[in-house]
Amino acid sequence: xxxxxxxxxxxxxxxxxxxxxxxxxxxxxxxxxxxxxxxxxxxxxxxxxxxxxxxxxxxxxxxxxxxxxxxxxxxxxxxxxxxxxxxxxxxxxxxxxxxxxxxxxxxxxxxxxxxxxxxxxxxxxxxxxxxxxxxxxxxxxxxxxxxxxxxxxxxxxxxxxxxxxxxxxxxxxxxxxxxxxxxxxxxxxxxxxxxxxxxxxxxxxxxxxxxxxxxxxxxxxxxxxxxxxxxxxxxxxxxxxxxxxxxxxxxxxxxxxxxxxxxxxxxxxxxxxxxxxxxxxxxxxxxxxxxxxxxxxxxxxxxxxxxxxxxxxxxxxxxxxxxxxxxxx
Amino acid sequence: xxxxxxxxxxxxxxxxxxxxxxxxxxxxxxxxxxxxxxxxxxxxxxxxxxxxxxxxxxxxxxxxxxxxxxxxxxxxxxxxxxxxxxxxxxxxxxxxxxxxxxxxxxxxxxxxxxxxxxxxxxxxxxxxxxxxxxxxxxxxxxxxxxxxxxxxxxxxxxxxxxxxxxxxxxxxxxxxxxxxxxxxxxxxxxxxxxxxxxxxxxxxxxxxxxxxxxxxxxxxxxxxxxxxxxxxxxxxxxxxxxxxxxxxxxxxxxxxxxxxxxxxxxxxxxxxxxxxxxxxxxxxxxxxxxxxxxxxxxxxxxxxxxxxxxxxxxxxxxxxxxxxxxxxxxxxxxxxxxxxxxxxxxxxxxxxxxxxxxxxxxxxxxxxxxxxxxxx
Numbered sequence: 001x002x003x004x005x006x007x008x009x010x011x012x013x014x015x016x017x018x019x020x021x022x023x024x025x026x027x028x029x030x031x032x033x034x035x036x037x038x039x040x041x042x043x044x045x046x047x048x049x050x051x052x053x054x055x056x057x058x059x060x061x062x063x064x065x066x067x068x069x070x071x072x073x074x075x076x077x078x079x080x081x082x083x084x085x086x087x088x089x090x091x092x093x094x095x096x097x098x099x100x101x102x103x104x105x106x107x108x109x110x111x112x113x114x115x116x117x118x119x120x121x122x123x124x125x126x127x128x129x130x131x132x133x134x135x136x137x138x139x140x141x142x143x144x145x146x147x148x149x150x151x152x153x154x155x156x157x158x159x160x161x162x163x164x165x166x167x168x169x170x171x172x173x174x175x176x177x178x179x180x181x182x183x184x185x186x187x188x189x190x191x192x193x194x195x196x197x198x199x200x201x202x203x204x205x206x207x208x209x210x211x212x213x214x215x216x217x218x219x220x221x222x223x224x225x226x227x228x229x230x231x232x233x234x235x236x237x238x239x240x241x242x243x244x245x246x247x248x249x250x251x252x253x254x255x256x257x258x259x260x261x262x263x264x265x266x267x268x269x270x271x272x273x274x275x276x277x278x279x280x281x282x283x284x285x286x287x288x289x290x291x292x293x294x295x296x297x298x299x300x301x302x303x304x305x306x307x308x309x310x311x312x313x314x315x316x317x318x319x320x321x322x323x324x325x326x327x328x329x
Numbered sequence: 330x331x332x333x334x335x336x337x338x339x340x341x342x343x344x345x346x347x348x349x350x351x352x353x354x355x356x357x358x359x360x361x362x363x364x365x366x367x368x369x370x371x372x373x374x375x376x377x378x379x380x381x382x383x384x385x386x387x388x389x390x391x392x393x394x395x396x397x398x399x400x401x402x403x404x405x406x407x408x409x410x411x412x413x414x415x416x417x418x419x420x421x422x423x424x425x426x427x428x429x430x431x432x433x434x435x436x437x438x439x440x441x442x443x444x445x446x447x448x449x450x451x452x453x454x455x456x457x458x459x460x461x462x463x464x465x466x467x468x469x470x471x472x473x474x475x476x477x478x479x480x481x482x483x484x485x486x487x488x489x490x491x492x493x494x495x496x497x498x499x500x501x502x503x504x505x506x507x508x509x510x511x512x513x514x515x516x517x518x519x520x521x522x523x524x525x526x527x528x529x530x531x532x533x534x535x536x537x538x539x540x541x542x543x544x545x546x547x548x549x550x551x552x553x554x555x556x557x558x559x560x561x562x563x564x565x566x567x568x569x570x571x572x573x574x575x576x577x578x579x580x581x582x583x584x585x586x587x588x589x590x591x592x593x594x595x596x597x598x599x600x601x602x603x604x605x606x607x608x609x610x611x612x613x614x615x616x617x618x619x620x621x622x623x624x625x626x627x628x629x630x631x632x633x634x635x636x637x638x639x640x641x642x643x644x645x646x647x648x649x650x651x652x653x654x655x656x657x658x659x660x661x662x663x664x665x666x667x668x669x670x671x672x673x674x675x676x677x678x679x680x681x682x683x684x685x686x687x688x689x690x691x692x693x694x695x696x697x698x699x700x701x702x703x704x705x
Contacts (some may be wrong), residue, residue, distance in 0.1 A: 139686070215459070222461075223460070224690055299685075304538050
């Protein structure tokens with residue numbers, strides 16, 4: 001294709017923004033509809049066919065509302081936080097390979113970039129909570145920091161384990177290595193590390209915790225902290241936090257798909273393409289929604305205990321095991 | 330009692346802050362305000378501030394005739410209206426020496442136990458909601474809907490029933506109600522097994538409730554806590570057994586008691602009570618006698634002989650007692666309502682000390698507070 005580089009980048013930028021916007025809006029619809037089905041009720045039905053226009057109506061409502069900045073809050077940080085929470089998700093998607101050639105910027109340390117930008121999310125929620133000058137928001141901000149620090153460690157340990165297997169940080173390269181039938185996926189590379197499925201489970205749990213999703217939604221524990229860090233946000237300020245939550249789920253599930261489930265590779269060896277990537281990613285997204293509407297919230301110290309006492313030792317063990325396997329074979 | 334999995338916060342620092350939990354807060358399920366003195370996320374002191382929905386029910390009782398005050402009693406604890414009207418009706422009947430026909434007594438037991446189940450189902454859903462699980466609420470309300478439909482058929486109302494009258498019932502039950510109730514008890518038992526499999530045995534729920542919020546039997550006695558709270562602390566106190574009323578002595582049922590005293594014990598007590606209520610309903614349906622449902626010769630205007638009368642029932646949240654002091658007029662001299670939620674709340678300050686905020690809210694949920702019942 002003879003598209004010049006600046007135009008290509010511009011196209012991808014527009015594409016990613018549209019992708020994130022569309023996902024954030026319609027994952028809300030999927031979540032509401034899914035939750036309704038789990039709870040034996042129809043969910044949104046009024047706006048459009050099967051409530052399909054509901055996200056647009058919600059967005060318009062939020063946009064038409066006044067963004068109230070509390071007089072006691074730190075006005076600059078208060079406004080900055082929603083921007084900071086949304087932009088890293090967009091940045092992370094720039095290096096995610098949707099297909100063999102469908103990637104905005106294929107850089108050879110893509111994985112590092114995803115995790116570098118992924119951790120800004122924590123800071124943004126903390127800033128939002130802190131700048132609100134609300135007691136519930138400050139408690140929530142403190143929780144977010146200790147939770148996400150605790151879960152960043154096992155997540156990165158698991159990723160290092162995986163890096164030993166792949167030997168590259170180039171996300172597209174990682175996907176190419178998983179070509180062929182589904183037992184070539186990193187998830188099933190038991191010869192490299194017999195505990196590979198365990199590392200995937202750890203990665204998945206950490207992803208839930210990092211994106212503050214139930215059962216780890218300590219930041220927005222609505223029955224304890226009203227709305228946590230977002231208590232003081234009104235209108236689109238809240239809307240952006242809400243969208244960022246879904247954008248981060250998409251990023252997390254995309255990374256999990258690329259690292260463990262073979263990205264755009266077909267599970268049956270033929271017809272590889274972006275559709276497989278989307279299928280696997282949305283399956284993971286659906287499982288995230290499923291978990292939210294099935295389990296109650298964990299207790300805060302239980303959450304930290306899970307990370308420090310179970311996930312970190314197990315992930316350290318897989319790391320050691322992986323290096324031994326690497327040395328032996 | 331096992332040791333909790335966190336290090337108890339023994340010494341509070343000087344840097345505390347006050348957090349107003351309520352009067353509008355999702356976890357208080359009403360307009361209860363709890364003034365929390367917090368040390369970080371630990372509670373140094375929790376001071377309940379009731380009174381936001383005080384309606385002077387006791388005072389209203391003192392300037393109305395007995396029949397006029399009767400509908401008020403179902404508004405005190407709107408979730409177990411049957412028990413509350415039962416207590417008031419019972420007190421007046423005891424004072425006026427009205428004998429209630431047996432069929433009416435049996436129907437009272439059936440409807441009271443149905444109401445207990447529906448109240449516990451609301452608690453089950455709301456408690457899980459407090460713990461962050463939204464889905465069980467919808468399932469519990471689905472089951473409760475069946476009870477509300479049954480009771481609506483005979484009483485005409487879905488929540489604040491005024492079905493019991495001095496000397497009997499407003500009207501007789503019909504065949505639809507009897508068949509529907511039989512179907513319901515058959516339907517409810519498998520549902521409870523499902524709740525056990527999906528909710529009670531969930532590891533996250535167990536971790537959140539076991540050894541959290543321990544309340545000792547002494548603390549319950551000190552504050553007068555009754556109902557599932559004291560039964561979850563190992564005391565088999567149930568008004569239906571201790572001070573038998575109506576036709577409860579006719580039925581076989583167990584009083585579920587769990588000695589642990591933690592939130593899980595109170596949870597299990599309530600879930601077990603639903604099973605026992607189903608047992609009572611089945612027996613009452615089997616033994617239901619024929620006959621009138623209203624005593625003959627109940628005076629139109631009731632005047633109680635001078636004296637001091639008390640009648641206690643086991644409401645869904647514990648012992649509810651009505652005490653009437655009469656001075657031979659058609660309105661009582663004094664009406665005292667002993668509400669279980671008020672006593673159950675009063676131990677909260679002591680029990681929640683040093684707990685973390687989410688645990689304290691789990692404790693509050695496990696007490697099953699109904700705010701209008703606290704304030705009256």
